Amino acid sequence: MSFAALRFSPGAVLAPFVDWLNANAHPLFAAISAVCEAVLNVIQGALLWPPALALIALVAAATLLSMGLRLAILAALSLGFCLIMGLWKESMETIALVTVAVALAVAIAFPLGVLASRRKSVEAVLRPILDIMQTVPPWVYLIPVVMIFSLGRVPALIATVVYGIPPMLRLTTLAFKQVPKDLLELGQAIGAPPRDILLKIELPAAKPTLLVGLNQCILLSLAMVVLAGLVGSGGLGGEVTRGLSRMEMGLGLRAGLAIVSVAVLLDRLTRGALQRGRRRPR
Amino acid sequence: MAQNETAEVLIDCQSLWKIFGDRSGAAMAAVAERGLTKTQVLQEFDCVVGVAAANLQVRRGEIFCIMGLSGSGKSTLIRMLNRLIAPSAGRVLVKDRDLAALSATELRQMRARHIGMVFQSVALLPHRTVLENAAFGLEVQGLPKPERLRTAEAALRKVGLGDWMQRYPSELSGGMQQRVGLARAIAADPEIILMDEPFSALDPLIRRQLQDEFRQLTKDLGKSAVFITHDLEEAIRIGDRIAIMKDGAIIQVGTAEEIVLDPADGYVADFVAGISRLHLVKAHSVMVPVADFLKSFPGRDIAGLLTTGPEADIDALIGLTMHSDDGAIAVVADGSVVGVVTTRNLLLGVKGTPAVAPDTGIARRA
Numbered sequence A: 001m002s003f004a005a006l007r008f009s010p011g012a013v014l015a016p017f018v019d020w021l022n023a024n025a026h027p028l029f030a031a032i033s034a035v036c037e038a039v040l041n042v043i044q045g046a047l048l049w050p051p052a053l054a055l056i057a058l059v060a061a062a063t064l065l066s067m068g069l070r071l072a073i074l075a076a077l078s079l080g081f082c083l084i085m086g087l088w089k090e091s092m093e094t095i096a097l098v099t100v101a102v103a104l105a106v107a108i109a110f111p112l113g114v115l116a117s118r119r120k121s122v123e124a125v126l127r128p129i130l131d132i133m134q135t136v137p138p139w140v141y142l143i144p145v146v147m148i149f150s151l152g153r154v155p156a157l158i159a160t161v162v163y164g165i166p167p168m169l170r171l172t173t174l175a176f177k178q179v180p181k182d183l184l185e186l187g188q189a190i191g192a193p194p195r196d197i198l199l200k201i202e203l204p205a206a207k208p209t210l211l212v213g214l215n216q217c218i219l220l221s222l223a224m225v226v227l228a229g230l231v232g233s234g235g236l237g238g239e240v241t242r243g244l245s246r247m248e249m250g251l252g253l254r255a256g257l258a259i260v261s262v263a264v265l266l267d268r269l270t271r272g273a274l275q276r277g278r279r280r281p282r
Numbered sequence B: 001m002a003q004n005e006t007a008e009v010l011i012d013c014q015s016l017w018k019i020f021g022d023r024s025g026a027a028m029a030a031v032a033e034r035g036l037t038k039t040q041v042l043q044e045f046d047c048v049v050g051v052a053a054a055n056l057q058v059r060r061g062e063i064f065c066i067m068g069l070s071g072s073g074k075s076t077l078i079r080m081l082n083r084l085i086a087p088s089a090g091r092v093l094v095k096d097r098d099l100a101a102l103s104a105t106e107l108r109q110m111r112a113r114h115i116g117m118v119f120q121s122v123a124l125l126p127h128r129t130v131l132e133n134a135a136f137g138l139e140v141q142g143l144p145k146p147e148r149l150r151t152a153e154a155a156l157r158k159v160g161l162g163d164w165m166q167r168y169p170s171e172l173s174g175g176m177q178q179r180v181g182l183a184r185a186i187a188a189d190p191e192i193i194l195m196d197e198p199f200s201a202l203d204p205l206i207r208r209q210l211q212d213e214f215r216q217l218t219k220d221l222g223k224s225a226v227f228i229t230h231d232l233e234e235a236i237r238i239g240d241r242i243a244i245m246k247d248g249a250i251i252q253v254g255t256a257e258e259i260v261l262d263p264a265d266g267y268v269a270d271f272v273a274g275i276s277r278l279h280l281v282k283a284h285s286v287m288v289p290v291a292d293f294l295k296s297f298p299g300r301d302i303a304g305l306l307t308t309g310p311e312a313d314i315d316a317l318i319g320l321t322m323h324s325d326d327g328a329i330a331v332v333a334d335g336s337v338v339g340v341v342t343t344r345n346l347l348l349g350v351k352g353t354p355a356v357a358p359d360t361g362i363a364r365r366a
């Protein structure tokens, strides 16, 4: 027997499956597409509706009230930078995409993560899947998604959601496992209903680690959204791709710097929230 | 205590067992059939016997201490009293209701209304103020905010934390944190308070103070308590009755005096060996009957002796003896002399031996 006969090609197995999905589940995917597009449009619309300067002022004011002067200045500077670079619309598109992707990733990862922290069997099933998801190079995700959803914002969104799930899920499980045993016992001993134990004991105790997970999820999603410029996500990723394909150094650099500035903004804001949560009880 | 014999039984444990491990079911069956020992269960089934055949009754108004060394199963036993741990065999009746027969909601109500708990680790929520922590039990019961805060405030005042309500737990010392835990338990006004080594992590002085306060408070409020400790002195200071645990089994139950004067076995005897009898042993345990006294000292005038009550402890008796000419003290109950304590009896009492033989030594030699 030759080696060639032993060679296994996952693609050969997956491709017919994807074809089958395309042929038989098309209405489902079309519906998903439509919903995603609609949500993205709403958020993008909301971000782009006010004049850029007004939005910057609003964000800075909100940050000032909730997290202090330093972060407010940082927020204003990073958003202002995107505006100066002439990439305001693209930046907002990217932020909209990241926001929706993170919301979806959290909505999926959080309950699964909690479940995994409570049931060993769930964790045993999830762990290898997460390992694979985190080690496969991100652009590989793009292939099946594009095969199903073709080019555009929706495949970018879905690939980003898939990419953002593992860190959030892992840290959710960790966060809930770290909740002190005696606090859980307290909840039981005072006859608290399960909902109260979750909301009033576990969530506050898990919050710092959950915010770390959220921070990771946001940054990885941003990286993926940029990469998804390859499949027509638009936004800053689209500009980077354009710069690359046309060998326009200036455009690529501007877009790249705008991405850094968005990343810094999102990172510092989630960290700010994290520190605020830690500071109060001291 | 005598007056308690008739009080209502609040907690009744009937041959409770807890075996930990993957094969605990099989191990329990084998224990029931073949009567395996703890070591055999560990070898054959790789299971740990946490509690073995424990029987105990806690009566209304009493403080029941469970004393034992680390690993003797105290925490496991107390957690079966509110079913934080489900027993492998046996029954727990709280106010005549079998905990195993309650639905999830009924069990929650039972825990919320009737059985409070205080933990060694205190278990305060770090992101809530002292007041919010004390009100937490009432909060999950669904009490409206003003009402629960008012009740929690009153509870905090009772434990002497009236000025600390708006602080966070991390700003309090260990002793104060434990008081918050106690306030949280009494705020819910349960009949029974379970305490798992609440004072073990505190330094001796604060500990003594909290022991006395706790006993006073429990008695004032008319609560019953099950109090776990690994310290016999603490059990004696606090408890009306004491159960001694070893390897999961309860080996003796009785008042401090009963246990000190009449240890069930060598293990208990070793434990009580170092305990000072001064405040433990009472006149009624060391006195000899009047007839025996008169046999040894014929013609002595009983009526001329200094008198005391049957509950006077050795410390008080020694004080009295100093003032008596001949070292004999009459024990008077309900107006009549029920016995006499001589210096010799006193010395035996200090040693921890009850007055068994008639006190004839002096007479014989004289």
Ligand SMILES: Nc1ncnc2c1ncn2[C@@H]1O[C@H](COP(=O)(O)OP(=O)(O)OP(=O)(O)O)[C@@H](O)[C@H]1O
Residues within 6 Å of the ligand: B020, B021, B048, B049, B050, B068, B069, B070, B071, B072, B073, B074, B075, B076, B077, B230
């Ligand atoms: N969840 C568990 N799984 C397995 N074994 C357990 C478990 N909980 C307790 N045990 C075992 O049961 C025995 C009794 O433990 P328990 O915690 O009740 O002792 P304790 O008297 O409270 O000791 P300490 O004074 O150290 O708190 C110990 O041998 C312990 O190892």
Ligand SMILES: [Mg+2]
Residues within 6 Å of the ligand: B074, B075, B076, B196
């Ligand atoms: Mg213990």
